[in-house]
Amino acid sequence: MTITAGVDIGSTYTKAVLFDGDEILAKAIRPTGFLLTEIARTVFEECLATAEVDADDVAYTIATGIGRHQCDFKDLAATDLTANGRGANFLFPGTRTVLDIGGQTMKAIRVDERGKVKSFRLNDKCAAGTGAFLEKTARYMGYSTEEIGPLMTTSRESVPISGVCAVFAESEVINHLSIGTPPCDIMQGAIESLTGRSVQLMKRAKAEPEFTLVGGILRFDTMAQAVRDRLQKEVNVPEGDLCQYTAALGASILAQQRAALAATGGTARGVGVRVAAP
């Protein structure tokens, strides 16, 4: 059994997974904050403690996410595109398109039957299509992130919220509140706005089924349902909080590949055994 680790340093949360080739041995999550190197080590050590293994027992570690280069104990960094592709493929082998709604970015990723990235599209440099947009909308109205899910279940009729700009959306939220619109309907409007952008992004990526949705915001069933409704197609959502760990899981799976290669002398950590043709 080879134990590998995946560490996903995201813009809002940092996640770590220990994987033995078949199943997840441990996982941990913490808000990222400002000390990226330290938080990566913290979640990694929490995983070690949960799985009751030593750091030396971890054959290979891949860091991913926006802060991947700050992880000082990694063997390799990989983009969250690659990591999410592999993670989604492991959880749902039929996946051909992954929609990752992260804290700061949204990505539509087309993958092949092994989970390898074929093409991708990213959202514009704008918070309007990301989890941060929903968090901000909730915060304007005095709700926490964890209250978004329960809040949306009470909505009866959504109100339109600009899908173009999170800054404009703030003033729209204030306008709606000032005329007595219930917060749950405003929240539902924000969800639908975000869903609209995500479906547009998937179209630009020429998405094809099966669709797998990942990212912390997918903890709320209403989000996945809104995408289903908009796409008119079934979508996969990792069970429970796994939707937050997909990239970390994918990184740990990729780490299995590299660990196996290293064990057979196929790589030598920077000393270049795989020599180009002379």
Place this chain on the structure above:
Amino acid sequence: MPRVFDEWKALPLDEVLGLCRDTLEEADFGPVTRWREAGGKIVGHFQVYFPHEIVHAAGLLPLKVRGAPVEPTHADSRFGSYLCSILKTSLELVLSDTIELDMFVTHPICDAARNLAAVWGRNFQYPCQILYLPQNANSKHTAQYLRDEYDRLLEEVEEIAGRKVTPEDLSRSVALYNRDRALMRELYEIKRETPWLVSAEDAYSLVGIGGMIPVEEHIELMESVLPQLRARTAKAEDRIRVVFEGAFCEQPPLDLIRMVGRSCYVVDDDFMIGLRYIIEDIPAGDDPLMDLAEAYLERSSYSPVQHDNRKPKERMLVERIGGARAEAVVLAAAKMCEPGLEEQVAYVQELEKRGTPYFVNEFEENMTSFSSLELQVETFVENLLFT
């Protein structure tokens, strides 16, 4: 001889490297200004191949003119928009009084560079001239021709310096530059053998700073830094080893080098090749000018602007890849750079034939956005790493 770059001496290694990066990246050319303020004279030489020893032997500072990350607000009016950035930003440095020269030398490495001396000379009173490097490196008369050309340059330099340069002066300078180049080769050996001990950007800065300070000070800096780099305990990461090719004249922004260096180990490259183009020690002979000329012909690194039938560029690139045990190549070219873009065709064909993975991109010294390019480089690397 005034000292111009002493700030690093009391600093720990990481801060020394940071200081070198900042000094190179900030376009105020502090060490050059200090040299000038102390009464020193400066000969600016444009990329790529220049016999620094000739200027040094006369007691002047040879300054590598290699553009800068500045807006060419003055220089834009002197050039067409279809020309590369390095021409404009190099001239901008003197038009904006950031640096002050006593002489400027360019080379006919491309049409634009050949005309640079004339454009430069219309704006300044000091001598601006072209050093005509041989277009045919394979004639039996080439070494003598180049020796005479160096002699002509020496006479101009002597006039600026106000004194004669003896063969002994030249030999001393050759010995110093031999030492400096040996140290740069040692740095590249660290890059090749233990690339996790020195980042691509730090290696680049350590070499680059040598283009703006006296060689004696650069030797001191390198002699202090190299043992400290070797003593580092950084963790070796499992990264793809790449050769970066295409920075022989205009230099990529430091952020671009940093970005590539985060995804791969840059184990060899042609960054600032003009500062380290002599690849072996120049033997001490009776005629140092002839020794320099022969070194250019027989002991020099290739580039798209050196014309030598014995050195087909694509074959030289393959040798560079093999020597560095690289797995892939980042093929870059500066925007509007004719020699660079032209050579890419031959490089690509050769790499295709050999099945060596490569990544092609264009850069400009003033580019500021790298996120999209970084994603492309990383995706390229991950396609090689993961099946």
